[in-house]
Amino acid sequence: MAMENPAALNGLPDSLAETARSRLGVTYLYPLQRFVVSNTLEGRSQIVVLPTGAGKSLCFQLPALLLPGATLVLLPLLSLMSDQLRKLREAGVPTGVLRGGMSREEKRELFAGVRSGRISIVLATPEACQVESSLARLRSCRFSHLVVDEAHCISEWGESFRPAYREVGTLARALGIPLRTAFTATASPVVIDRIKGILFEDDEVRVVASAPDRPNILYGVRQVLSMTHALQEMVRTSPRPVLAFFRTRSSAEVAARVLRVRLSDDRVRFYHAGLLREERADCERWFLSSPDGVLFATSAYGIPIDIYMIV
Numbered sequence: 357m358a359m360e361n362p363a364a365l366n367g368l369p370d371s372l373a374e375t376a377r378s379r380l381g382v383t384y385l386y387p388l389q390r391f392v393v394s395n396t397l398e399g400r401s402q403i404v405v406l407p408t409g410a411g412k413s414l415c416f417q418l419p420a421l422l423l424p425g426a427t428l429v430l431l432p433l434l435s436l437m438s439d440q441l442r443k444l445r446e447a448g449v450p451t452g453v454l455r456g457g458m459s460r461e462e463k464r465e466l467f468a469g470v471r472s473g474r475i476s477i478v479l480a481t482p483e484a485c486q487v488e489s490s491l492a493r494l495r496s497c498r499f500s501h502l503v504v505d506e507a508h509c510i511s512e513w514g515e516s517f518r519p520a521y522r523e524v525g526t527l528a529r530a531l532g533i534p535l536r537t538a539f540t541a542t543a544s545p546v547v548i549d550r551i552k553g554i555l556f557e558d559d560e561v562r563v564v565a566s567a568p569d570r571p572n573i574l575y576g577v578r579q580v581l582s583m584t585h586a587l588q589e590m591v592r593t594s595p596r597p598v599l600a601f602f603r604t605r606s607s608a609e610v611a612a613r614v615l616r617v618r619l620s621d622d623r624v625r626f627y628h629a630g631l632l633r634e635e636r637a638d639c640e641r642w643f644l645s646s647p648d649g650v651l652f653a654t655s656a657y658g659i660p661i662d663i664y665m666i667v
Contacts (some may be wrong), residue, residue: 372418378593379421380447382414386551389625392537392564393418396501405565408541408573412666413440415430415607416503417449420477425500426470427477428533430485430524434633435657437479438640444477454480454490457633463493470477470497482520485527494531502528504555507538527557534559542568560647591624596648605630605654612652629656 376382392404392415406412420427431437444451452466452475469475510521528536540552580586602608604627612626627639643651
């Protein structure tokens with residue numbers, strides 16, 4: 357792929373750089389980001405594979421401010437949705453959310469905002485979009501771009517765990533959205549082929565991929581005699597905030613309760629899909645604003661935070 361000169365891209369005044377600066381507070385566009393955004397504005401569907409932290413979200417947020425219709429973004433986890441929503445609203449981008457459990461009035465207000473052009477981005481789960489009453493209202497809106505974030509879920513979750521992911525291509529066609537982009541941080545050739553087949557079928561799609569290596573991410577394995585003691589020492593000595601991932605709900609909850617007592621620290625909390633929606637939302641708000649919190653979570657939380665360990 358021929359890449360442009362970063363100095364030429366960012367040293368000249370242009371609509372992309374100006375919109376990124378004035379609306380999103382971004383002062384520099386990486387060449388690959390500009391390439392992906394330009395493809396979208398030119399109407400090219402894409403599968404974009406960029407490593408975590410490389411600025412994938414900007415690649416659909418920026419064109420959403422320039423395209424004539426709204427952008428529909430599908431996300432697999434409510435925690436990721438909450439994180440995106442917080443960042444977009446802090447930047448002043450008019451954003452709506454479509455998820456399960458919304459009242460009729462909340463949905464009415466959301467779709468009215470999309471139809472009037474007041475809302476530029478709608479964050480949703482695939483399941484919420486496929487509820488018949490919501491699908492009918494989505495059809496009445498003008499969406500110019502469908503984004504599937506964490507698109508590896510189409511292959512890895514869609515087969516049985518989240519069957520709604522097998523229908524994202526059907527959803528795009530039902531809503532009349534020809535422009536589609538799939539974003540993921542990692543995807544094997546098999547996964548990319550599966551994404552092509554489900555989301556794009558026989559449509560032409562461009563694959564944009566960056567080198568997956570991230571030298572600023574450290575990997576390590578520590579052999580221990582006592583998991584609880586080792587975790588306690590890691591939490592006690594690590595810079596905060598700390599996010600630790602566990603394989604099961606019970607292990608996350610038990611570890612949090614034990615360390616909360618051992619460290620005499622009420623800033624140790626747990627998060628998993630077994631909590632009530634209000635409890636999860638409260639935990640998300642707390643951790644995202646906490647300078648020194650410790651959160652023990654399952655994969656239900658997603659990985660939108662920079663500092664984490666896996667237990």
